Amino acid sequence: TVQPSQRVQRVKPSPTLAVTARAAELKAAGKDIIGLGAGEPDFDTPAHIKNAALKAIAEGKTKYTPVDGTPELKQAVINKFSRDNGIDYAPDQILVSCGGKQSFFNLALALINPGDEVVIPAPYWVSYPDMVTIAEGKPVIVKATLENRFKLTPEQLDAAITDKTRLVVLNSPSNPTGTAYTRQELEALGDVLRKYPEVLVATDDIYEHILWSDEPFCNILMACPDLYDRTIVLNGVSKAYSMTGWRIGYCGGPAWLIKNMKKIQSQSTSNACSIAQAAATEALDGPQDCVKVMLAAFKKRHDYVVARLNELPGVTAIESDGTFYAFPDFNEAMCTLDIQKDTDLAEILLEKGVAMVPGSAFGAEGCMRLSYATSEKALEAALDRLQDALA
């Protein structure tokens, strides 16, 4: 019989999408399920952004664009990096893609040779290890602990790097943990990276604007400007502007790397959607108050959810710095209830009417990722159900 490729057989389908699908299935069967699995804001895309797309359609901006993005969007991205991050890029250092997901995919395929190692701190965004695997690289997972707010220490980073290491991936604020690195912590990681000039760094800043910690946003390149020639900054409009369906991500980095990522994209999707690019230009260039409105709502829900989670027996939840995720540790509760695996716990809690993604999907067995990108009423009901389930 004909078999699928060995490459695809090594890849797992996205577990977060699987939870969403399973919850939808149960809902369709008439069960009352509160879905806390989704990784997207529950707000509509702001009106001025939608209008920019309508205008683009009316003006006939409905054709191929340059592979790496329209000149307007690339300029908006350059302005954004300069304004928000103090990082200067030329147009040949920018690539616009169909989502941050494609940005990372392009990176993996343009950079990694078979057997190259990529250091990925856990808990991690589910797609990093699998995209590295597709590129025939080897994900090197380093477990960050709850005690260290799920952040990699300089010692851990140093121990993980070998002569095969090609890339280190940082994501702050983090999906799934909601915590962000401080400038000081990034400086300490930078001290380690300086010892290994062959290693590149990817910083995934997609949650940059969903941040309420006392410290302003900082990434590794802002903390260590001397790493400019070997850092790639990944970002996108999905989370900050509630534009997940529009599929626009972008990145800035060394020209040689961007050129090669563009080559991969030119032989796969070509340009991102022309209409979505016009909308993203407005998102980046237009008024930013919409971001603050969403941020305030997420913060309010965060405070409520984390407080309620910590009232549950055997559950520990740390305060997030941002995002719209809580990542409570259920290990003690699992012990008490004699549940071995977090996937079993997720199934039991789904039966009780709450859908969450088990931590093992993110490389952190015994935790649960709970998205609070949903109404306060739904969150209250979900936490009542969890309380009943664990009582």
Ligand code: PLP
């Ligand atoms: N990076 C992280 C950490 C994410 O959580 C996501 C989305 O879930 C992405 C990147 C990619 O988002 P998109 O492809 O919608 O830009």
